[in-house]
Amino acid sequence: MLKLKNIDAFFGKTQVLRHVTLHVEAGEIVSLIGANGSGKTTLLNVISGLHPSRNGSRVFLNVETRGMKPEKIVALGILQVPEAEKVFNPLTLLENLELGAYLRRPDRVKLAEEMEKVFQLFPILRERKDQPAGTLSGGERQMLALGKALMGQPKLLMLDEPSLGLAPTVVSEIFHIVRSLNDRGITILLVEQNAKEALRISHRTYVLDTGRIVLSGSGQELLNNDEVKRAFLGKDYRGKWER
Amino acid sequence: MTFGLQLFQFILSGLTTGSTYALIAIGFSLIHNATGIVNFAQGEFVMLGGMFMITFHSLLKLPMLPSFFLTVLSVAAIGLLLEFGPIRRAKSKEILILVMITIGASISIKGLSMILFGKNPMTLPPFSGETPLILFGAAIMPQSIWIFGITVSIVLALNYFLKKTTTGKAMRAVAASRRSAMLTGIPVDRMILLSFTFSGALGAVAGMIITPITTTSYDVGAILGLKGFSAAILGGYGSMPGAVIGGLLLGVFESLGAGLISSEYKDAVAFLILLTILFLKPSGIMGKGRLRRV
Numbered sequence: 461m462l463k464l465k466n467i468d469a470f471f472g473k474t475q476v477l478r479h480v481t482l483h484v485e486a487g488e489i490v491s492l493i494g495a496n497g498s499g500k501t502t503l504l505n506v507i508s509g510l511h512p513s514r515n516g517s518r519v520f521l522n523v524e525t526r527g528m529k530p531e532k533i534v535a536l537g538i539l540q541v542p543e544a545e546k547v548f549n550p551l552t553l554l555e556n557l558e559l560g561a562y563l564r565r566p567d568r569v570k571l572a573e574e575m576e577k578v579f580q581l582f583p584i585l586r587e588r589k590d591q592p593a594g595t596l597s598g599g600e601r602q603m604l605a606l607g608k609a610l611m612g613q614p615k616l617l618m619l620d621e622p623s624l625g626l627a628p629t630v631v632s633e634i635f636h637i638v639r640s641l642n643d644r645g646i647t648i649l650l651v652e653q654n655a656k657e658a659l660r661i662s663h664r665t666y667v668l669d670t671g672r673i674v675l676s677g678s679g680q681e682l683l684n685n686d687e688v689k690r691a692f693l694g695k696d697y698r699g700k701w702e703r
Numbered sequence: 704m705t706f707g708l709q710l711f712q713f714i715l716s717g718l719t720t721g722s723t724y725a726l727i728a729i730g731f732s733l734i735h736n737a738t739g740i741v742n743f744a745q746g747e748f749v750m751l752g753g754m755f756m757i758t759f760h761s762l763l764k765l766p767m768l769p770s771f772f773l774t775v776l777s778v779a780a781i782g783l784l785l786e787f788g789p790i791r792r793a794k795s796k797e798i799l800i801l802v803m804i805t806i807g808a809s810i811s812i813k814g815l816s817m818i819l820f821g822k823n824p825m826t827l828p829p830f831s832g833e834t835p836l837i838l839f840g841a842a843i844m845p846q847s848i849w850i851f852g853i854t855v856s857i858v859l860a861l862n863y864f865l866k867k868t869t870t871g872k873a874m875r876a877v878a879a880s881r882r883s884a885m886l887t888g889i890p891v892d893r894m895i896l897l898s899f900t901f902s903g904a905l906g907a908v909a910g911m912i913i914t915p916i917t918t919t920s921y922d923v924g925a926i927l928g929l930k931g932f933s934a935a936i937l938g939g940y941g942s943m944p945g946a947v948i949g950g951l952l953l954g955v956f957e958s959l960g961a962g963l964i965s966s967e968y969k970d971a972v973a974f975l976i977l978l979t980i981l982f983l984k985p986s987g988i989m990g991k992g993r994l995r996r997v
């Protein structure tokens with residue numbers, strides 16, 4: 461479904477992604493784990509067209525997406541729920557959901573039906589539908605962000621650390637939802653620091669270390685792999701070695 | 704005339720000019736919200752509004768209404784071109800660079816206008832006669848009523864647009880978070896283009912309605928822009944209700960300053976208010992305590 465080949469990305473002169481090659485197949489949950497600053501968010505932004513990539517290719521459903529504007533990429537069916545600024549804070553929940561369907565512009569009846577589906581998935585949102593999104597709690601905001609992305613009818617849903625800053629009960633709820641979305645046929649690319657959970661729910665996992673894919677495999681394989689720990693604690697280990 | 708009546712008269716005339724400032728301030732806010740920049744050419748849009756109306760109506764003898772709409776379209780087109788040309792094509796998207804571009808545009812527009820329209824001050828006939836109406840003993844010029852009426856209609860229409868239409872909501876979304884808007888599939892470039900176009904149109908209207916009262920010339924853009932900018936800061940930069948409140952308040956302060964102290968200080972009032980607000984509460988009356996991220 462999504463094939464990245466030899467992606468390089470830079471911030472100014474600093475290279476933050478090095479020859480990243482990965483693929484996501486339809487129906488999978490693929491997770492991407494790695495330490496702080498390893499380039500996970502940048503990789504998602506490259507896929508979404510927010511950050512330019514150099515070299516390599518980014519093919520989604522047989523379409524090369526390099527150089528496409530973000531809205532074109534959304535139109536192809538790739539939706540990202542980012543780590544920060546997930547929702548439009550001053551806008552109400554309903555407005556957020558409506559804009560989620562911006563590119564498709566469904567008519568009123570259709571829009572109401574689709575929102576109803578989101579409310580069935582996240583009943584808590586219905587109670588607050590006329591509140592500004594900025595008044596929501598962290599968990600509710602994550603749900604609204606998911607709902608807003610679903611309004612865009614994603615084929616590939618990319619989640620950037622959806623569990624960040626949430627209470628443990630909410631975290632397991634979010635992971636549960638991610639799984640149920642996948643059961644409904646949505647392919648998922650999940651970025652997580654919460655590696656255990658991520659490995660548990662995903663079919664395959666890639667490990668990113670300072671901009672490089674250093675490992676990949678099924679969740680089980682990686683859970684049993686010593687390298688995983690090293691890759692995660694990469695910074696600390698390196699720190700010790702260099703001392 | 705009693706002092707109370709005099710005061711009432713000053714306030715009325717302040718609200719009149721204040722309405723124009725409000726329109727200019729809204730123009731500043733629209734562009735700021737979409738892009739994070741201050742558009743220094745906003746005042747030139749206002750000057751062009753007056754000049755084009757004079758050209759269409761007084762020189763080419765077109766009727767009032769077609770002239771009005773032609774002027775709105777023309778200045779809106781100039782706003783659009785400013786974005787579509789230099790702003791969009793700028794190699795660097797740094798805020799400072801983009802602001803510099805608007806300054807350059809402002810200087811160019813002013814220079815071209817001097818060549819095209821000459822250096823003499825010009826004016827427009829009021830939209831409907833000059834017989835003042837009497838309200839509670841105070842005299843109101845019909846033009847003031849026009850100014851009010853048009854401003855109120857525009858504010859209501861814009862509010863409807865921003866709150867009720869999908870495109871309007873998308874514009875607010877871009878203001879809330881550009882990144883998130885992009886990830887939602889909102890064509891941010893088009894929203895920015897729209898904000899420049901609207902700002903041009905708003906400037907045009909402001910210029911047309913105020914010219915019969917104040918006269919115009921190729922170089923009024925800077926001072927009108929400054930007034931609108933001060934109004935926007937006073938109300939809370941980027942806030943629509945703030946722009947309206949800031950505009951009206953500034954108009955009234957100015958009118959009171961001119962009437963009670965001396966008309967020589969009229970323009971100084973705007974600077975004074977600008978500085979006071981920047982010192983005391985930079986986020987303005989309706990501001991949320993933060994100047995938006997860039």
Ligand SMILES: Nc1ncnc2c1ncn2[C@@H]1O[C@H](COP(=O)(O)OP(=O)(O)OP(=O)(O)O)[C@@H](O)[C@H]1O
Nearest residue numbers: 471476494495496497498499500501502503543653
């Ligand atoms: N705006 C920026 N300007 C310059 N460098 C940046 C910028 N954003 C990120 N970087 C750098 O790029 C590298 C990758 O950052 P990125 O945000 O993609 O990492 P991440 O894996 O998502 O980290 P985290 O787990 O903290 O979210 C980091 O070294 C970071 O310092």
Ligand SMILES: [Mg+2]
Nearest residue numbers: 500501502543
């Ligand atoms: Mg990140």
